[in-house]
Amino acid sequence: MIGFLYFAALVILANVAVSIWRVLRGPDRADRIMGAQLIGTSGVAILVLLYLIHGQPGVLDLALLMALLTAFAAVGYVKSQSADGCGDAELEP
């Protein structure tokens, strides 16, 4: 079981490497922040797997923190594009 968990973590780590290529390449700024978001989600999955491998409860708190920071990074990007977060579809005619 431990071997399979390590294998799963390695596969997700390979996903992180591929996402970094997209962050470097672009071409759009939205692509780069989406790559960062995929890296964040993959990091959460890797931390969950590491918790199962090592059994340390603190690692799960790190996973929660990483999920939170990833969301804030993307919201920060959208706010940098326009102050009202590119408008509200429900409010516009």
Added chain:
Amino acid sequence: MIADGLTFGLMSAGLFFFVAGTTGFIRFTDVHSRLHALTKADNLGLGFIVLGACLQAEDGWTVVKLLLVWLLTLAAAATVAQLIARSALPPEAGR
């Protein structure tokens, strides 16, 4: 033993969605298609991995915390996908 088998199957499904999402993220041609591929990895990939991990957890509180990790990622990914899709629209789309 049964739990181990279920974990194996669920995590394999999670890995499949992660790999499929990343492949789409690399191969698709425009921003909104790539966003579509990205949300599959976010929601289903992490979801299956967390479900598999829940079967290996020692007590109920750990299961609750694992599900909280997933719910936070689900809520964040859904909100952020809407925000990024709207910010990536061309100007003539009238956002």
